Amino acid sequence: MSVIQTETARCAHNYHPLPIVLTRGEGVWLWDDQGRRYLDMMSAYSAVSHGHSHPRLVAALCGQASRLAIVSRAFHSDALAPFLEKLCTVSGFDMALPMNTGAEAVETAIKAARRWGYRVKGIPDGAAEIIVADGNFHGRTTTIVGFSSDAEYRDGFGPFTPGFNIVPFGDAAAVEAAITPDTCAVLVEPIQGEAGIRVPPAGWLKDLRRICDRHDVLLILDEIQSGLGRTGKIFCFEHEGIRPDGLVLGKALGGGMMPVSAFLADREVMGLFDPGSHGSTFGGNPLAAAVALEALNVIEDEGLVAKSAELGAYMADRLRGLRSPMITEVRGRGLWIGVEFDPRCVPARAICERLMERGILTKETHRTVVRFAPPLVIESGHVDIAVDALRDILDDVEAELGLSLVEPA
Numbered sequence: 001m002s003v004i005q006t007e008t009a010r011c012a013h014n015y016h017p018l019p020i021v022l023t024r025g026e027g028v029w030l031w032d033d034q035g036r037r038y039l040d041m042m043s044a045y046s047a048v049s050h051g052h053s054h055p056r057l058v059a060a061l062c063g064q065a066s067r068l069a070i071v072s073r074a075f076h077s078d079a080l081a082p083f084l085e086k087l088c089t090v091s092g093f094d095m096a097l098p099m100n101t102g103a104e105a106v107e108t109a110i111k112a113a114r115r116w117g118y119r120v121k122g123i124p125d126g127a128a129e130i131i132v133a134d135g136n137f138h139g140r141t142t143t144i145v146g147f148s149s150d151a152e153y154r155d156g157f158g159p160f161t162p163g164f165n166i167v168p169f170g171d172a173a174a175v176e177a178a179i180t181p182d183t184c185a186v187l188v189e190p191i192q193g194e195a196g197i198r199v200p201p202a203g204w205l206k207d208l209r210r211i212c213d214r215h216d217v218l219l220i221l222d223e224i225q226s227g228l229g230r231t232g233k234i235f236c237f238e239h240e241g242i243r244p245d246g247l248v249l250g251k252a253l254g255g256g257m258m259p260v261s262a263f264l265a266d267r268e269v270m271g272l273f274d275p276g277s278h279g280s281t282f283g284g285n286p287l288a289a290a291v292a293l294e295a296l297n298v299i300e301d302e303g304l305v306a307k308s309a310e311l312g313a314y315m316a317d318r319l320r321g322l323r324s325p326m327i328t329e330v331r332g333r334g335l336w337i338g339v340e341f342d343p344r345c346v347p348a349r350a351i352c353e354r355l356m357e358r359g360i361l362t363k364e365t366h367r368t369v370v371r372f373a374p375p376l377v378i379e380s381g382h383v384d385i386a387v388d389a390l391r392d393i394l395d396d397v398e399a400e401l402g403l404s405l406v407e408p409a
């Protein structure tokens with residue numbers, strides 16, 4: 001049996017992978033079991049922002065693994081403090097709570113917000129509400145999918161945790177209208193990744209900041225995908241010059257090596273956790289801490305944030321220049337770009353399959369969007385390879401469909 005057959009027989013079908021078997025990665029490149037080389041234009045949903053097997057991250061991983069990997073937080077380790085010191089310095093928050101996956105860090109944020117609501121704001125016990133956005137993606141736990149607006153994520157998994165209130169994404173007035181005396185937090189992504197790289201109207205975050213201040217509500221941003229340089233700033237909230245009260249990080253924090261996540265906040269909020277109130281066997285383990293510290297250092301040393309801004313602008317320009325009648329929009333920030341296809345012409349997955357045949361790997365999201373989120377170590381020549389391949393595919397599909405290039409209005 002091929003490995004695809006075995007995986008299909010033995011692994012739950014909770015994903016629909018492209019038919020390719022990867023065996024090796026280096027920087028922006030991946031290789032399959034036939035020795036074919038592919039350009040990675042997706043970087044594991046931003047978890048591989050540093051590129052595959054970055055030598056400094058491999059060294060950090062192997063070095064720490066050979067000394068001390070896991071101890072649990074029943075004891076101190078010499079690796080956790082330097083990591084959190086760096087993370088707090090970079091983000092400007094007083095304290096962090098280290099976890100592993102993104103969903104766990106979001107759960108941590110929810111617990112922190114509720115405790116703050118009861119103990120600081122004075123919300124009656126059990127009544128705290130959190131406002132979230134439609135189209136949100138915050139992970140896959142039962143609590144988190146309970147406030148998803150995507151039927152696919154929820155179907156068959158109820159009953160769900162109460163206390164969440166969904167309002168339209170990008171609509172600050174709707175947030176203000178939804179706030180009650182029992183609202184403890186607004187929890188949103190500054191740009192919605194899984195929803196198709198949905199960019200909110202300019203000024204939305206600033207408005208949310210003002211509204212949250214006015215009503216004594218915490219503003220918590222899930223920057224698991226948008227954070228650590230993806231949008232051309234170290235954090236997406238910097239585009240609007242605001243600061244949230246809580247920040248959720250993950251994905252790239254693990255340096256493309258392992259799951260590392262964290263919830264960050266100032267002492268007023270984080271101080272509400274006491275021994276026994278929260279935990280994770282693996283959260284903050286020395287191996288994760290050493291890798292994540294090096295991941296933060298590499299972002300700085302290699303100027304990856306500026307690179308994301310520059311090459312992202314270059315790539316968006318080139319994609320907008322494609323001017324295909326099948327493309328309805330090119331949007332995004334930094335090296336995080338969604339190309340929206342008219343589903344009457346071609347499903348986004350078909351474009352991804354053709355890109356794969358031409359040695360470019362990415363994945364569609366929400367059926368109509370092809371996402372480009374390459375490792376931030378990418379060079380302009382790589383961007384050209386990807387955009388030129390897409391150009392050729394568009395030509396092919398347009399010819400097959402008998403479409404002619406229409407001048408944009």
Ligand SMILES: *Cc1c(COP(=O)(O)O)cnc(C)c1O
Pocket residue numbers: 045100101102103104106137138139140189193194222223224225226250251259
């Ligand atoms: C990926 C993601 C998560 C969930 O992270 P996991 O590590 O898969 O649990 C949460 N929020 C956002 C914005 C994400 O992109």
